Amino acid sequence: MDAIDLSLVDLLRGNARLSYAELARQVGLSAPAVHERVGKLESSGVVRGYRADVAPESIGLGVTALIGIVEDSGADSDDMLESLRVLPEIESCYFMAGVESFLLKARVGTIAELEQLIVRLNRTPGVASTRTAIALSTKWENRPQPVGPPAG
Amino acid sequence: MDAIDLSLVDLLRGNARLSYAELARQVGLSAPAVHERVGKLESSGVVRGYRADVAPESIGLGVTALIGIVEDSGADSDDMLESLRVLPEIESCYFMAGVESFLLKARVGTIAELEQLIVRLNRTPGVASTRTAIALSTKWENRPQPVGPPAG
DNA sequence: CACTCTCTGTGGATGCCATCGATCTGAGCC
DNA sequence: GGCTCAGATCGATGGCATCCACAGAGAGTG
Incomplete structure (x- = not known):
């Protein structure tokens, strides 16, 4: 959980449907690197899932x-x-x-x-x-x- | 808001990162049709956003x-x-x-x-x-x- | 210092996906 | 029957996800 992970978490809390490519641009890494980081956040339980917010x-x-x-x-x-x-x-x-x-x-x-x-x-x-x-x-x-x- | 829309909403509440292609398979429509339906659900305010669920x-x-x-x-x-x-x-x-x-x-x-x-x-x-x-x-x-x- | 192991990143390749435009189909209505 | 509109499908294309091989930084060790 470094600063980049926190940024990813923040971005995904704001919009869970952002593409890995877009996330990568926002945090200044390559798409595969972001893909791997997000995968680790999911499997370590930091990110528990992604939900549509429905009225x-x-x-x-x-x-x-x-x-x-x-x-x-x-x-x-x-x-x-x-x-x-x-x-x-x-x-x-x-x-x-x-x-x-x-x-x-x-x-x-x-x-x-x-x-x-x-x-x-x-x-x-x-x-x-x-x-x-x-x-x-x-x-x-x-x-x-x-x-x-x-x-x- | 017909039965297909409700299914889409349910699917996205369970996993907001499902691709349109996957949603299309689940509800039995084509991907562009699902894309348009989800767009309408968003602009009509039924779907307010997509959020990562973080511990x-x-x-x-x-x-x-x-x-x-x-x-x-x-x-x-x-x-x-x-x-x-x-x-x-x-x-x-x-x-x-x-x-x-x-x-x-x-x-x-x-x-x-x-x-x-x-x-x-x-x-x-x-x-x-x-x-x-x-x-x-x-x-x-x-x-x-x-x-x-x-x-x- | 140098060697090596590990972790994490990059870049390229490939196949799938999002998305656009054109076209088609069926219901409702005159 | 034929018009019209909503909403679906099909096909094309550019971008994205994802796999793989490889590179570089740091920690630990002789």
Whole structure:
């Protein structure tokens, strides 16, 4: 992870579809060299993948909610995690410090679907209670923060 | 937005670096047809961009926190939004229903940096109080949920 | 110093891909 | 039937990904 790697990571966070040739021009190396560096970043786990950023409402996911979960005393967090993992609506899942063990970001199409999700969560073994907050609007999301030296 | 468009969106959410030729094979069209469809998805705002998914800790952002903000009565939300927007640590920002007007996801390198961020937030005009919860670990994040008919 | 090993880069070759323009096809409509 | 438009295919061409052989810088060792 030298300065060139950081530049590559930054460039790919901004636009994951840049060609290797373009990346090479930006960092001042040859295309094969960039190809090899990016391959190493991928296989070492620094770059986990490449995702299209899709407007959720345009694919029928207009409702965003954040849900905190309080565990029963004595509940097994690993079991609960597996129960959460199979719910496709849960886009992100954090294990938290504090009374609420998990914080979920869920995305559904309608409030009715959100209600169903909350009911399902409350029925999940180990869940003592849930607390749901609805996002009225997403101002921004997953904004990459610049890191390392400026590219070039 | 027909079934083929949904398949393309799904494929690109899974791997944004797929070539047009590969996408074409997957959905059963020619490469130029796919090229045009993806171009329209981009210009219509369905696809907002393509991002490399980078392990945050590998670029020195090992601390994730969720911060709720209570506004002063009479504070201007738009002004506050602009104050929040310039803070690079804030990766996501939601305008919420409830007592806390904003919910932020912030990513910093150390707890000391988090402390500085919280101090800065509390000094921001319009902020009545903040509530910070620290993520001990991220179980998963921005997992794309499958949508539309299976590709092929 | 010189030898060598390793890592990482460059340059060239080759086959695939992106992309443009021309043409074709089918649905809807008069 | 025939017009028209949207959206597909086909063919060509220039650029890109990717493989390979080889070169140069640095570290470790006699």
